[in-house]
Amino acid sequence: MTQLALVIDLNVCVGCHACVTSCKEWNTSGPAGAMSDDNPYDKDPTGTFFNRVQTYEIGTFPKTETLHFPKSCLHCEDAPCVPVCPTGASYKREEDGIVLVNYDKCIGCKYCSWACPYGAREFDEHQKVMKKCTLCVDRIYDESLPENERKPACVMSCPTSARLFGDVHDSESEVSIAIRENAGYQLMPEWGTNPSNHYLPRRKTKLHYHEDELQRADNPLNKEHSVDPVDAPTLDDSTSW
Amino acid sequence: MHPAFSVVFLTTLIGTGQGLFLALFSAQAYSELNLLPSMSDTSFFGMGSVLALVFLVTGLIASVFHLGHPERAWRAASQWRTSWLSREVIALPFMMLMIFIYGVMHLFGLDAVIYSDTSGNHFSYSLIVAGSLAMVAAFILFICTGMIYACIKFLQEWATPLTVINYALFGLASGFTCAAGFSSFYNAPELTKFFAIWAVVLTVVVLVTRLASLYRNSRIKHKSSMKTAIGVRHNQIQQKSMGMQGGSYNTREYFHGKTAAFIKSVKYIFLVLVFPLPVILLIAGLGTADTMLLVAAFVVQFIGLIFERWFFFAQANHPQNLYYQTV
């Protein structure tokens, strides 16, 4: 069984929000659109977005880490948002594990969003239906697109390629290897939702050097003589024996 | 959570409607079992059902304000296998229909005795067929409504049997309180006493269960934390930006935006309005046979319940909030 998902590498995410707006621009003119915005030019502008990038600070000065943290629907394997939906508008696809909302069935009761511990669903205030990340189903299977562009918009845009896309059930896929080799983890494992999206943690490169490295024979200083000229006074000038 | 007024009204009104019906139904059953004198005014159960339906319909109307697409609401019945909401959506109209039939039988005298024994017990159609079906539906509905909230396991304040119990008991208590006032109108002191005493008992019981849930919730250790939310093991994690500054659905739906002091005062208000005040008014009303006091008991308790329900939502801390802490 296929389970498509995103893997987000926090080690390289710089928090640029490219994935946020490219998701919006792709989806607003697609099946999920229009993704409405309220007060677009007034107080407290707010709108429907499927993906947000948040920033956290970890630790205290000077040992502070700043973490940029993108989050969209995690396409949980045991998605709690699906069974609670009274209409069947929320569903998880058998064939690829994508969790979707059928906008024509949704009654906008918002119950599914209560059942999502991750805050990943967004209610469209104008279409009055629940929306969420679609894993860009309308891109990834679109045969009119060149093969290497059959990827989610956010993945295509990400300048640091912090977003990987693939089948986490295929142990040889790029995403599975990334998870395996880089200690990929899931969010809030305590709820047994088994999110398909994984995160790769920060990894640090350190440099260790030994004192001896500073004392080597090839030190170029050895090629320089003392600054004093040769005719400066020496013992030769003041002793005789 | 952000208490949506539609949901606050919906749940309290429907709960009261259910409770009122169950009060009427138990009174009828008692009287048919000769534990209560039978009601002379035949319109009592009929008008009582109408009143219950008024609550239920108003509740239903309130629910419409909560739905983005009420015109598609019929679709909501389809997922009864998995969704408590769907089950509620089935149970509620079924119950209303039964109450309606029950009321019609009483109002139009269509009721007929189908069984009577030597000791004078007699059971009518309304009791056996419409009434007991409605009763079962009402209990199922309590469970559905309660479970809608209790089944969300990470809403830890709600994920307890107490949620269902409280829903049921609050409905019953307010229903019986309402029935007390209602019966007092009909000048049925025995019935009034029956309702009022049960109302007091139920109110005291629900006080106990509600206090239990308050106590439980005050000691909840939330399983989710900043650490599990973002997967970083450190004790000092602070969100600096949630990625949007003008707010979003996630900030509107899950935050009440009120101060802790405000929440606390809501708690004290409901603790006073739902429990001691109605009890005092009920007892006083019983003692003085003053209908107005009994009605006041209900009005006070119902207003208290609105506060209670508001508090119930506001107190629930959704783990998604961990992701939406700082603008």
Added chain:
Amino acid sequence: MNTTTANAADGRIEVKNTTCYMCACRCGIRVTLRDNEVRYIQGNPDHPLNKGVICAKGASGIMKQYSPARLTKPLMRKEGAERGAGDFEEISWDKAFEVMEERLRHLRGTDPKKFALFTGRDQMQALTGMFAKQYGTPNYAAHGGFCSVNMATGMIYTIGGSFWEFGGPDLERSRLFIMLGTAEDHHSNPMKIALSKFKRNGGRFISVNPVRTGYSAIADEWVPIKPGTDGALLLAITNELITQGLYDREFLIQYTNAAELVNQDESSDEFGMFVRNKDVEVGEKGCFDPENKLWWDRKLNKPIVTHTKGADPFLFGSYTLENGTVVKSSLQLLKERVEQYTPEWASSITGIPADTIKRLAHEMGIVARDEKIELPIAWTDVWGNDHDTVTGNPVSFHAMRGLAAHSNGFQTIRALSIVMTLLGTIDRPGGFRHKAPFPRPIPPCAKNPKSPEDVQPNTPLNGMPLGWPANPDDLFVDENANPVRIDKAFSWEFPLSAHGLMHNAITNAWRGDPYKIDTLMIFMANMAWNSSMNTSEVRKMLNDKDESGEFKIPFLIVADAFQSETVAFADLVLPDTTYLERHDVMSMLDRPISEFEGPVDSVRIPVVPPKGDCKPFQEVIIELGSRLGLPAFVNKDGSRKYRDYPDFIVNFETEPGSGIGFLSGWRGKGGEKFMKGEPNPNQWEMYEKNDCVYHHHLPKSYQYMRNWNKGYLTWAQDHRLTRFAEPINIHIYSEVLQGFRLAAEGKRAGKQPPEHLKARIKEHFDPLPFYSETLESQLTDKHKYPLNALTQRPMAMYHSWDSQNAWLRQIHSHNYMHIHPSTAQAQGIEDGGWMWAESMHGKVRCMARYSEAVEPGTIWTWNAVGKASGAWNLGKEANESNKGFLLNHLISEELPKNECGEHVSNSDPITGQAGWYDVRVRVYKAEDDEEKVTFPTFDAMPLLPGMEQRRSWLGYFAGKFTKKGAK
């Protein structure tokens, strides 16, 4: 390539390539249109710069295109209306041109200086600069002076190239990368692509910055530093590299002036200059270093002409020449200079522990030495030595305005360039690499005008308005040593101000110092807001009148695409197109988008028609040039030469028959030539077919060591990228600076500095980097104003111009002052609470945000998120103008009166770089009863004629259906 498909279900789909301009990075984009509306903007996968990726801004281009803040009509300020009130009437383009033509013709015929043209964050300085030159006014500059001229000059005067568009770190092969003072988005997508690859390859990334956000967030180590003190850090690192012998000796000898001998005879007029062997033939003189200087040979123990075959000089030492002159090598002088700059000393200034400073130096030195790269690429140096391989030391750096935007920045950046050089990392794999047309000679050949006589009525300037002075005689001053430019660039106050000083233009013009001007034309700069220091006062100056009731700056033309704060002050507003609506070129004559591997230039080709009456500013320039009869724009008979801008781009040559034009690709009749070649009538089509970009790949052997690479330099000369194929040796010791110092000491013939500036020149024109506090710090009571205040650019906003963007403003609708909790709590300031920040010059009320990721002596905020009320077609209640604020109110364009005089710009005394990040502040809590609104605020700007009403909600859906969303 453009493709069109029609599909009943999907509407009419078209895909067009062009170049992004949501920021100055200029990525290639692919725009999908549906029924002529923009459906999707994605990174062009075939583009060398961004390789398919896009950023938050780029992906929000749709909301810029359809923004209700767009101007659509030429506007004229209503008779009698105040400037700033935004009271305009619509006029026709004909009328606008008439007005401009009449005014500019008169000025050109009388005193062309009275017309000043300032352009902001634009990318067409090749055209606007050429226009100014043709017009004959020297009063022209773009954003560089307030942006990062220190970065440009500090490095170009040292290594012949610089960061940003001119060069960068080779992260593909680097092992250790140190980033200083760079925020979030400089060299936006390319830097992000490279950083992530670098990290994934196991490279080690260290960030030196008072703040940890953006790029620094993913650094392996964050080294918090006190603002303005990087010079101390870098000099201490220099000290440690030298005392530990962690420098690249061979590189220093061959490719820098490290071993060259400097005259130490204090009594001599040649003191501090290199001793030269007069017997050496130097041939043609030009803007290059003649090879007649001396080394001290180890074997012969006597001086020898540099680069003599077989010579092996000492790097250090003090020697006596035959004539008795004491000389020292440059590196000896550097060593003596940095002896005082110990890590312990630097620690007390920078706040970085001494051990950390030493470790940083050791890490750099050891990686550079032990992880050497050797590529099997044969090349030949300018001295004729053949090399079998290209070698490199994989330590790289990137720095930006954190170093540049301080008044001591030039010397700090010199120090950085020297650290990079000591490590042997210039134009080598894994280190710093140039991008064409760099490296340039030190200093580059282009020269600014030099005397008032260079400005004549009805006559083009004989050079470019901006240039690179090599010595005091290149200054642009009159016989009394006073400035000739309105911004005082190239004067004794700021001799090496290669990019001008836009930040002083308005103040100087208002004051009439050095003189009054008549017409100020502003293109793509928000000079009444983001690019002005002291914003509130500057806004008053723009509206100020003299006794006769005439505006002090009589006529103000603003060319903008949006209703910016500055537009409100204009007399004449010219509505520009957006980047999706016009032709544009990113020219080799300007700052192209070259890659390490070779020159790249690119173009924009319209994907949608202009909105309303918008006209590309390029067309305005061509039209004006033609009307005014500027020689470059007209035929011999005075008739118009170019139909329009695309025609101009194809057919213009720098000189008749030069074969050099704005675009370097597909030149020659059939497009077979590069860089030089006759005009090609099909040039645009060829660009269009090739993703709007021309990428010339140099042979591998020309890709490295370009300062000294014979093959490359000859190629560059052949292709007219440079005039001379001479080596560009690195100036560890700067004789150029010493020349100015000698003038200040009265030891130099030629132009003489005025008395009051002599001490300043003497102090700052030090041929070796030194550390001094920033000017503002020196003049501030640091007990009263204990903190530094900074801005950073957020990744999802470009300067002041993205608040009109409905998507981007949801990410940043207002800004906070980020402050360490200990600093805030000491003043009772709460997280999220209101506070004041106050400098010597002004104060702002704003909201605090606690942060552990800022050095406790520093507070910072996002730049230019705060807006003036009503501007950008935002509602009066908009967060930008109520909660958002502009730090510029705290920053002054002039220093408090000091010994140099009264009106000295708050800028680096060498380059005129604006000292944005020097400002010192104190903070305190806003009282509870104060208004919870930012301070200062301004009267709301009205909607201008021709602008759309803003909608109360939007549901953007491209084509296919009618637009949703109501008013």
